[in-house]
Amino acid sequence: xxxxxxxxxxxxxxxxxxxxxxxxxxxxxxxxxxxxxxxxxxxxxxxxxxxxxxxxxxxxxxxxxxxxxxxxxxxxxxxxxxxxxxxxxxxxxxxxxxxxxxxxxxxxxxxxxxxxxxxxxxxxxxxxxxxxxxxxxxxxxxxxxxxxxxxxxxxxxxxxxxxxxxxxxxxxxxxxxxxxxxxxxxxxxxxxxxxxxxxxxxxxxxxxxxxxxxxxxxxxxxxxxxxxxxxxxxxxxxxxxxxxxxxxxxxxxxxxxxxxxxxxxxxxxxxxxxxxxxxxxxxxxxxxxxxxxxxxxxxxxxxxxxxxxxxxxx
Numbered sequence: 001x002x003x004x005x006x007x008x009x010x011x012x013x014x015x016x017x018x019x020x021x022x023x024x025x026x027x028x029x030x031x032x033x034x035x036x037x038x039x040x041x042x043x044x045x046x047x048x049x050x051x052x053x054x055x056x057x058x059x060x061x062x063x064x065x066x067x068x069x070x071x072x073x074x075x076x077x078x079x080x081x082x083x084x085x086x087x088x089x090x091x092x093x094x095x096x097x098x099x100x101x102x103x104x105x106x107x108x109x110x111x112x113x114x115x116x117x118x119x120x121x122x123x124x125x126x127x128x129x130x131x132x133x134x135x136x137x138x139x140x141x142x143x144x145x146x147x148x149x150x151x152x153x154x155x156x157x158x159x160x161x162x163x164x165x166x167x168x169x170x171x172x173x174x175x176x177x178x179x180x181x182x183x184x185x186x187x188x189x190x191x192x193x194x195x196x197x198x199x200x201x202x203x204x205x206x207x208x209x210x211x212x213x214x215x216x217x218x219x220x221x222x223x224x225x226x227x228x229x230x231x232x233x234x235x236x237x238x239x240x241x242x243x244x245x246x247x248x249x250x251x252x253x254x255x256x257x258x259x260x261x262x263x264x265x266x267x268x269x270x271x272x273x274x275x276x277x278x279x280x281x282x283x284x285x286x287x288x289x290x291x292x293x294x295x296x297x298x299x300x301x302x303x304x305x306x307x308x309x310x311x312x313x314x
Contacts, residue, residue: 001177001197002068003230004311007061007082010207010236010250010272011110014060020278024054053280059308061085062110063206063272065232069197071175075101077193077204082308083114091119099127101174103181105206106190107140116145116152126160131167133181133191138164182224184208186249194224200314202230203265206272209234209242210251215262225263229314232306233259235270238285253289261297271306 028050036046047055064082067075074097076083090097100120105111120126130137141164146153154162165172172179177197184190185208192205203225208214214221225231235253237245242252251259253270260268270289273282286305293301304310 001070001195001200001202002311002313003202004066005059005082005306005308006064006066006086007078007080007114008058008271008273008306008308009060009062009080009110009275010234011062011275013062013081013110014273014275016057016060027054051283053278053283056279056307058273058279058282058305060275061308062113063105064114065204067195067202069175069177073101073175073177074099075103075174075177075179075195077103078105078111078206079115079118080110080112081114084117085308087117087119096125098125099129101129101131103131103179103193104137105192105204106186106188107144108188108207111207112141112144115141116150121154121158121160121162124159124161128160128162130162130164131172131179132165133167133183134189135166137166180224182220185211185214187247190249192224194228201228202232202314203228204232206232206234207249208251209247209249210255210259214259221263225259225265228263228265230267230269231256231260231263231265232269232271234272235285235289236272236274241274253285254292257289257293257296257301257303260301260303261293261299264299265301267302267304269304269306273306 032046036042061082062080063078064080064086065077066086079102121128142154167181177195179193179195181191181193184192184205190207192203194201194203233256234251235256236250237252239252239254256268256270282305290303293303
């Protein structure tokens with residue numbers, strides 16, 4: 001399966017401010033030497049050597065991840081503002097997928113606010129399949145897209161064929177992939193998803209406040225978390241902030257490292273980034289998370305930031 005992050009911020013979109021942009025330019029200029037500017041090759045080499053927080057902006061869009069299965073099936077997790085970039089990318093490249101499978105973790109604004117601007121939903125040639133474990137999925141999606149909240153409605157303006165699927169106990173089978181889910185601790189509930197194909201698996205667990213129960217060696221946890229190749233996990237806070245914001249429904253990057261190591265997971269992506277954090281702060285968190293992982297365990301855990309635009313094949 002192929003995976004791409006279209007949005008990784010939590011709570012609300014986070015555009016780069018003018019002051020931050022100016023500070024980045026100033027920091028880059030201060031690092032440049034005359035020999036770094038002599039030729040295009042020198043400039044490229046100079047830019048490649050810059051700190052990640054200067055040269056690789058994490059992006060400001062809220063949560064959306066695309067998974068393309070081996071047979072071409074398109075699965076989307078969440079419809080934050082990142083889904084707008086997904087849609088724009090399709091238009092730029094002239095790609096016309098005829099079917100999308102949209103799995104929603106929950107319905108807080110940062111996870112659905114991009115859907116009204118998802119262009120494929122307006123095409124009669126497109127089929128949209130929605131999935132969520134709770135009742136009322138269709139009502140919720142239609143309710144937030146009508147006056148006075150939004151000027152147009154799903155019923156009158158979106159021409160795509162739509163089906164709203166309530167998830168039961170059985171896994172969803174999409175081609176050669178299987179998708180399962182699990183309720184996580186978050187105000188109003190949020191659901192994590194595990195998608196597996198050809199012996200490889202990814203767990204998407206955003207908006208969750210990890211608790212001791214999630215570490216317990218019982219069958220439900222074992223089946224869902226154990227041995228996943230990739231874990232995309234809510235790591236919005238530092239540990240001190242997570243303690244101060246108990247019951248807010250989010251986790252810390254250090255607890256995320258503990259969790260990934262506990263369940264023998266190979267790669268951890270820190271996700272649902274705090275919108276008040278600058279890129280520099282988030283990269284500092286990444287450095288701290290990697291150091292912590294190396295300090296507490298001899299097991300190899302790859303730790304990354306979920307950066308908007310990052311893609312990988314699993």
